[in-house]
Amino acid sequence: MSTxxxxxxxxxxxxxxxxxxxxxxxxxIFIIFVVVAMAxxxxxxxxxxxxxxxxxxxLQGGTAEHFLGTDNLGRDVWSxxxxxxxxxxxxxxxxxxxxxxxxTVVGAICGYFSGWVDxxxxxxxxxxxxxxxxxxxxSLVFILGNGVGSIFIAISLVSxxxxxxxxxxxxxxxxxxxxxxxxxxxxxxNQKIITRHVLPNVITQAIVYAMSDIVxxxxxxxxxxxxxxxxxxxxxxxxxMIAEGQQFLAGGYYALTILPALAVVITSLGLSFxxxxxxxxxxxxx
Amino acid sequence: xxxxxxxxxxxxxxxVFGIITATFLLMHATPGDPALTYLGNHPEPAAIAAxxxxxxxxxxxxxxxxxxIGGLFTGDLGNSLFYNETIVKLISLKLPPTLMLxxxxxxxxxxxxxPLAIWTAIRKDKFIDHLVSLLNAVILxxxxxxIGAMGILFLALKVQIFPVGGYGETNLQHLWSLVLPSLxxxxxxVPLLVRSLRTSVIESLDSExxxxxxxxxxxxxxxxxxxxxxxxxISGISILGIQVGYLAGGSLVIENVFGIPGMGSFLMTGIxxxxxxxxxxxxxxxxxxxxxxxxxxxxxYALLDPRARFK
Numbered sequence: 344m345s346t347x348x349x350x351x352x353x354x355x356x357x358x359x360x361x362x363x364x365x366x367x368x369x370x371x372i373f374i375i376f377v378v379v380a381m382a383x384x385x386x387x388x389x390x391x392x393x394x395x396x397x398x399x400x401x402l403q404g405g406t407a408e409h410f411l412g413t414d415n416l417g418r419d420v421w422s423x424x425x426x427x428x429x430x431x432x433x434x435x436x437x438x439x440x441x442x443x444x445x446x447t448v449v450g451a452i453c454g455y456f457s458g459w460v461d462x463x464x465x466x467x468x469x470x471x472x473x474x475x476x477x478x479x480x481x482s483l484v485f486i487l488g489n490g491v492g493s494i495f496i497a498i499s500l501v502s503x504x505x506x507x508x509x510x511x512x513x514x515x516x517x518x519x520x521x522x523x524x525x526x527x528x529x530x531x532x533n534q535k536i537i538t539r540h541v542l543p544n545v546i547t548q549a550i551v552y553a554m555s556d557i558v559x560x561x562x563x564x565x566x567x568x569x570x571x572x573x574x575x576x577x578x579x580x581x582x583x584m585i586a587e588g589q590q591f592l593a594g595g596y597y598a599l600t601i602l603p604a605l606a607v608v609i610t611s612l613g614l615s616f617x618x619x620x621x622x623x624x625x626x627x628x629x
Numbered sequence: 630x631x632x633x634x635x636x637x638x639x640x641x642x643x644x645v646f647g648i649i650t651a652t653f654l655l656m657h658a659t660p661g662d663p664a665l666t667y668l669g670n671h672p673e674p675a676a677i678a679a680x681x682x683x684x685x686x687x688x689x690x691x692x693x694x695x696x697x698i699g700g701l702f703t704g705d706l707g708n709s710l711f712y713n714e715t716i717v718k719l720i721s722l723k724l725p726p727t728l729m730l731x732x733x734x735x736x737x738x739x740x741x742x743x744p745l746a747i748w749t750a751i752r753k754d755k756f757i758d759h760l761v762s763l764l765n766a767v768i769l770x771x772x773x774x775x776i777g778a779m780g781i782l783f784l785a786l787k788v789q790i791f792p793v794g795g796y797g798e799t800n801l802q803h804l805w806s807l808v809l810p811s812l813x814x815x816x817x818x819v820p821l822l823v824r825s826l827r828t829s830v831i832e833s834l835d836s837e838x839x840x841x842x843x844x845x846x847x848x849x850x851x852x853x854x855x856x857x858x859x860x861x862x863i864s865g866i867s868i869l870g871i872q873v874g875y876l877a878g879g880s881l882v883i884e885n886v887f888g889i890p891g892m893g894s895f896l897m898t899g900i901x902x903x904x905x906x907x908x909x910x911x912x913x914x915x916x917x918x919x920x921x922x923x924x925x926x927x928x929x930y931a932l933l934d935p936r937a938r939f940k
Contacts, residue, residue, distance in 0.1 A: 466643050466644065466647060467647065469643075469644045469647070470644055470647035470648055470650075470651055471651075472874065473644060473647075473648050473916045473919050473920050473923075474648070474651070474874075474912065474915065474916045474919070475874045475875075475877035475878040475881065475915050475916075475919060476874060476875075476878050477877075477878030477879075477881050477882060478877065478878060478881055478896065478911075478912060478915045478916075479912070481881070481896070481897075481900065482655060482896070482900070482908055482912050483655070485900045485908065486655060486656070558769065558770060562772055562773075565772050566772055566773075566774060566882055569772070569774050570885065570897065572900070582772070585772070585774070585775060585778070589778050592778065592781075592782050592786075593782075593786055600775075600778065604771065604772070604775045607770060607771070607772060607775075608767055608770040608771055609770075610770070611766075611769065611770025611771075612766050612767060612770050615766045615769065615770065616766070
């Protein structure tokens with residue numbers, strides 16, 4: 344009985360502290376949950392096809408039929424927002440996976456073993472980051488040709504560096520700890536030490552960074568399609584919507600530009616909140 | 630200092646070499662044939678062969694690589710396929726607007742960010758701190774071309790202060806047409822700068838020398854101006870240096886939004902024209918620019934803070 348009594352306030356206060364401190368995390372999760380649900384359930388939330396044109400009903404404001412109006416080709420804006428979110432979100436989150444895995448593995452190996460492999464990989468990383476992110480991704484997408492696959496490869500070729508550097512730095516700290524030395528003296532193989540003892544200690548940093556990385560990806564994907572690269576029309580996407588809407592800004596049709604931009608901002612905000620919240624919850628210093 | 634300089638420049642050599650190699654690989658070892666991309670659908674085999682010969686693509690790859698490096702040393706980056714002009718000449722024309730845009734952009738960034746960083750550092754965890762961090766997250770999520778488009782809408786179309794785009798004729802017009810684009814880049818920089826600057830100001834306010842200054846009876850205002858502002862500006866240099874990649878990428882996007890004839894629109898027209906030598910030259914220039922700024926940052930930091938020379 345006495346143990347339960349002494350435990351209760353402890354757990355309660357910890358839970359309370361977690362909840363109060365982590366308002367951002369829950370808000371972020373809520374925002375992203377709503378955005379993802381809208382993208383996934385797009386076909387249930389609108390009866391309009393995002394790419395079918397209706398040239399008799401162009402540039403309409405909100406009507407009972409099209410409640411966010413139509414664009415210059417008479418396409419339903421609400422429907423394009425939903426399906427555009429599907430395109431951008433899917434691509435941005437998929438494009439985070441390969442760099443995450445490659446960067447984490449490479450970073451852990453480099454940090455654990457040091458030596459010439461480490462030197463070589465870090466020099467390659469120096470070269471990659473010398474190219475401005477947008478310059479390199481845009482050039483790569485051009486060389487690889489338009490399309491979702493090219494965006495995926497271009498981002499992967501560039502983004503692994505950030506994960507590798509973060510994980511490498513953390514691994515070098517962990518490597519000098521006593522429990523690693525103990526494991527080594529105990530004759531545990533290097534591979535096992537890395538997967539069982541190093542990675543669990545360093546991966547939180549990479550996870551927190553992944554959230555801001557998705558934000559970066561959304562930015563670059565949207566920018567690419569704004570310039571007519573990457574995602575090919577008529578596939579709906581937020582960047583293309585902003586680019587097309589921009590031509591009608593001077594005519595007073597603000598919604599066509601602002602709505603997709605708002606979608607980008609809200610999504611990025613949600614992801615940033617999750618990142619900040621995770622940093623607090625996982626006690627990661629940024 | 631001389632030893633620091635020599636060491637720092639020696640470290641640069643492999644990176645510069647790597648950049649040159651990467652740019653070469655980007656254009657020569659990637660899948661797809663530049664001649665095919667250039668000529669479009671269903672080209673004549675003879676035309677392909679002619680282009681291959683003209684670009685030296687019929688030589689072995691190692692020879693092409695050596696030719697490329699040899700060309701770099703003699704200042705020859707080839708000719709543009711569209712402008713009928715050497716790449717080096719074109720870059721010398723396109724670089725000044727971009728440099729100016731980057732300099733003005735970072736100035737605006739610092740002007741916005743430094744007061745905000747000091748203010749939020751002093752009022753740490755207070756309402757204003759949270760508000761600024763929320764606004765930062767909002768700006769961070771905004772695509773930079775959208776900020777530019779809104780700038781055009783409100784400050785060039787609604788209230789006609791700035792030109793909608795273009796670069797003007799005279800030097801003064803050049804400068805004036807760069808203001809709105811630089812403001813856009815500066816605004817985009819704010820979240821990146823405030824976050825790190827705020828941390829460094831908080832550190833300097835928590836330090837022992839500030840405690841000592843306070844114990845001597847120094848007023849808040851002099852502590853903030855003498856210690857927070859000065860230390861903030863010094864670390865601002867290195868933080869800006871780290872963000873040069875963002876600056877370069879931002880000017881690539883912004884130049885295209887505002888129609889400024891700099892390196893960014895040069896690269897983009899190169900891409901739209903499928904002008905391979907232009908893309909190669911522009912990419913290389915951007916990377917070299919970043920490396921140069923990294924070097925200058927480290928050197929100026931070492932000049933300001935002697936401890937950095939012995940790391």
